[in-house]
Amino acid sequence: MEQAIEGTSYSNERSRLLTEALGKRAERTDIGKRARPGERIILILLFAAGLLSIFTTAFIVIFLGTEAVGFFQSRAWIYAKMTVVDQAVPPVSLRSDAEGAVTSTDTSLLLDLGDQPRVPLIPGTLIQIGDEIMRVVERRERSIIVERGYDGTEAVAHEAGLPILALKEDTVKITEALGEEDVRIALPEDVADSFAVGDMIHLETETMRIAAIEGSSLVVERGLEDTPVRAYPANTVVQVERRPTLLTYLTGTRWQPQTGDFGVLPLVESTFMTTFIAILTALPVGLAAAIYLSEYATQRVRAILNPILEILVGVPTVVFGFFALQFVTIGVLRPLFGVDIYNTLSAGLVVGIMIVPTIASMSLDAMGSVPRGLREASYGLGATKLETIAKVVLPASLSGVVAAVILGISRAVGETMIVAIAAGAGPNWTFPPNFTVGAETMTGHIARISGGDLSYQSVDYSSIFSIGLTLFIITFLLTQVSTYITRRFREMYE
């Protein structure tokens, strides 16, 4: 600090002397301000390095933006009337076998039941993993035997850890064979009301539009979008088109791309649930630490205490995630409160521990820049140290503390590994918020979905970018607010 001040006055003095001696030529003669011709190449390289950051931001914005637009133009073909059975059941997930995955020919799937083996995977149930539908043939204690590639879906390899959705088996099937020339599709009695005129439907790969609904049959336009027109036997499954729209995306309370539900709210909700708990933990601890360091601690004590905060900063988040699961959840919260093995409470608490140093160091800076005179004045009026802190120092540094908290929120919102490990793997909308059950956050969802080899054309691929864009906007705004507040605050005392 002192050096900088000395530097400024030195520079002023220097330019004053130069101007005095050389007059207007000073600007041109000052060698420190000019690069020689050969050095211009170096300058260009240096400038390019600086420019890289602009490209980084530009690419982030462009990619997130274009893929998000692509997401809202994407379409998913959904089995008509197929719904996920019982949302209350936590999603069962594929347990990893030795090599950590299911091949396209395995018929025995190991299950990771978490703690609740009450999952209706009775024989006959249809389950969906990724895009593939399977039919349960036999239920064993820790595994199921399935028929792969049911309903014309393709049997493919799956990563371990994917959620298994139990589906109601009432896919709509055509009741009579459909010839190449036919435009009338016969359906069972009571299902026509689940279609509307104008809906796009799929029979295998052929796209059709519903022109009219007559009783229990549909009149369709065949072979749209250059799809081949073919004949279909009876019992071919009918799929309907589902598109994510901005409205359903922002207001929907279910995120289940497999069934055409694209509501981001469950992900946003759990992100803010963990963030809320995190701030509730980190604010008192971080602020108290900052007050202690700034107002009470001597130089020597500071030298001992500062490294503790630095170690906390240095712990990788995946280690904190392990801690959240093994200690906070399994060691403390479960025995005491009987929470689920994955829950937002424990993830939030540990994210809180992670952001304590952020809040402490920024608040410390803010308190450090409160002028000494203000404190002295307060003591002069007879205030005790605590009263000075509470009534003078804190109010004077309030905006800095607020900026610290906002930056902390931004960190907590963007934190991935702790929530990916401890908060759960399956979007879960709870209202009112339930902190004791598992719920997937935005970041956790991106990490889980992108874990496998995603096809660049799939809805899942573009969906993680639209979630990423949402996340980017939230954190960007928070950082801006924090910077704005810090800047306002700096002007107060200088």
Add this chain to the structure above:
Amino acid sequence: MTRIEEGVFRSMLIGRQDKGLTMRRLYAASFGLAILALVLLALTITNEAFGYVALVYKIEPETISDRPLAELNETELVALLVEKAPGQLPKMVSDALSPMDLQTFARASLKDSLAGKQIPAEYADKTPADIPTDERASVMGQILADNLTQEQILELIEAAILQPTVSESWPLFEGLFNRRAIEERLVELFPDEITRPELRFKSWLRLEMLTKPMDSNPLVSGVRTALLGTVYLLIIVVLTAFPVGIAAAIYLEEYADPNKWYNRLIETNIRNLAGVPSIIYGLLGLQLLVRFMGDPATGGLGLTSGQAFGIIDGTGRNIITAGLTLSLLVLPVVIINAQESIRAVPPSYRDASYGLGATKWQTIWRTVLPSALPGILTGIILSLSRAVGETAPLVVVGASTFIVQDPGLFTRFTALPIQIYNWTSRPQAGFRELAAAAIIILLVLLVAINTIAFVLRNQARRRLQV
């Protein structure tokens, strides 16, 4: 204004000061909490990385020998191997004693493949393939018995014949303080006393972890491939992020005119980038480096997947894309730190240099950068530590979770934090413990990096003072 009696004032003052003292203790207690969290973290990791296991053997040790295995000598142990697993002996010899891989070993003469080891003289010129099938096992057994210690042979027997798997595992403290409950649980699991496994202490952290590749059996799995992945990532970050970051910092501090809009834009932009969540960088890497610069089969340029350099089966999900993603991630931190250290170099140093006739670049290169070096190094420690522990962008860019072969530049890869994440989320007994052991290795690596950088920084500082 009301006057307060002196006695009342004094008692109020004592109250106010007491309150101050209480709050002071509370403030100090916040550090108690932070320390507690760190201690609990360390205890949790220790608790999981060491513990007790019940091993179930494919073949019970008692059934293959009358005496306890530990009492047998080398020759007797090898005899067991020759009897129970004759086909595996050449591989054991090649793995344990020869630098060659199994296929080369089979075609090389014993004196070449086992140079410096004791080998039966009559077979020295023969290759393992030359030795008649009925003799091969006993010759190989002879070589093992001559060159290995009894403990090493016991390990071989364990891996080849007994093939233990973890049936159940308990953390350290439970094993130490709640032994009875564990034994009751064992009785419940294995009602038959003869087949009931013995409760054994097990340190999941083993030195061999560093050299053994991943395995689906947690008892023998190592972190070699993951550790290599992490080291490669670090090298890429050091080679790309640091030159670029320091260059950008020099530009911003020494050349950029802060009144120009584009320079201000770069400054603000770098500060904003520092606040972008790491997973967003993962998405950037996935789209830009993996997809658009990656596999031509999916419309990429083939640069990062290696097709442009003649590699055929690259997918773009490799060390290079992951390393460059991490570089982009740490770049803002590197720039900001380097800027601060360059700014702290007194302007008089620069003028002294100009005064001696140095050009601007000579001044920067010979005067400013050396003086700023300690500060820049500190920034580098910070960002390297961050790069080592960063997991989310690697997951998004497409790190694999099960890699047995040492990674190359364009092959699939894994890294230590990815392995920890994967093992933590596995439900089978043994993997969370393995994750704890891997965490210890990761933390040791972090401490090592910090120490090296600390020493470097101090040296740089001392050189300046002379």
